[in-house]
Amino acid sequence: DVQLLESGGGLVLTGGSLRLSCAASGFSFSSFGMSWVRQAPGKGLEWVSYISNSGGSTYYADSVKGRFTTSRDNSNSTLYLEMSSLEIEDTAVYYCAKGSWEDVWGQGTTVTVSS
Amino acid sequence: DIQMTQSPSSLSASVGDRVTITCRASQGIGNDLGWYQQKPGKAPKRLIYAASSLDSGVPSRFSGSGSGTDFTLTISSLQPEDFATYYCLHHSTFPQTFGQGTKLEIK
Numbered sequence: 001d002v003q004l005l006e007s008g009g010g011l012v013l014t015g016g017s018l019r020l021s022c023a024a025s026g027f028s029f030s031s032f033g034m035s036w037v038r039q040a041p042g043k044g045l046e047w048v049s050y051i052s053n054s055g056g057s058t059y060y061a062d063s064v065k066g067r068f069t070t071s072r073d074n075s076n077s078t079l080y081l082e083m084s085s086l087e088i089e090d091t092a093v094y095y096c097a098k099g100s101w102e103d104v105w106g107q108g109t110t111v112t113v114s115s
Numbered sequence: 116d117i118q119m120t121q122s123p124s125s126l127s128a129s130v131g132d133r134v135t136i137t138c139r140a141s142q143g144i145g146n147d148l149g150w151y152q153q154k155p156g157k158a159p160k161r162l163i164y165a166a167s168s169l170d171s172g173v174p175s176r177f178s179g180s181g182s183g184t185d186f187t188l189t190i191s192s193l194q195p196e197d198f199a200t201y202y203c204l205h206h207s208t209f210p211q212t213f214g215q216g217t218k219l220e221i222k
Contacts, residue, residue: 035211045151045159045202047211059209062116095158100206101149103170105158
């Protein structure tokens with residue numbers, strides 16, 4: 001079975017940094033691009049980022065561009081989201097999802113940014 | 116950027132009802148659209164891909180249609196487990212965008 005397991009969430013002060021991880025299993029990780037999606041408390045889903053299967057191409061939402069960096073380690077089937085200059089508005093559950101068609105999702109990890 | 120306008124934002128219906136949710140894209144996206152179901156405290160689950168293809172294991176009462184700019188998700192006969200929030204997502208170009216969501220509640 002395809003499984004995605006996010007980790008690394010937590011409480012961070014405004015202006016701080018955090019790195020999220022997404023461990024993948026059950027599929028050929030290096031063959032698929034991967035996405036990050038977030039959901040602020042009580043709000044809808046927001047697409048955050050996409051990385052191609054090789055890692056050679058990355059795309060970001062305007063709301064995180066220049067502050068967030070998506071990367072991957074295909075040898076360890078792990079996706080990363082490096083977040084810096086965090087703002088209150090970045091408080092959300094962060095999900096990783098398989099592919100640019102987001103067919104399978106992880107359970108999410110919670111990031112809380114506080115002043 | 117392509118914007119997705121989803122309607123209605125909420126919907127009250129009864130078990131057995133037929134329900135339709137709509138998403139409109141601000142420009143043509145072919146059939147590059149998926150529909151997702153999310154229950155409280157859970158990750159979204161994809162129901163439909165390529166606008167009208169049913170994901171494996173998804174009941175046949177769910178169906179999707181449309182292409183270009185106008186898309187619909189239809190539930191032919193609501194079941195108790197279908198009460199949830201539904202989102203559309205276009206993946207035609209980056210940035211991808213979700214619709215605002217439709218909360219389906221029991222009447």
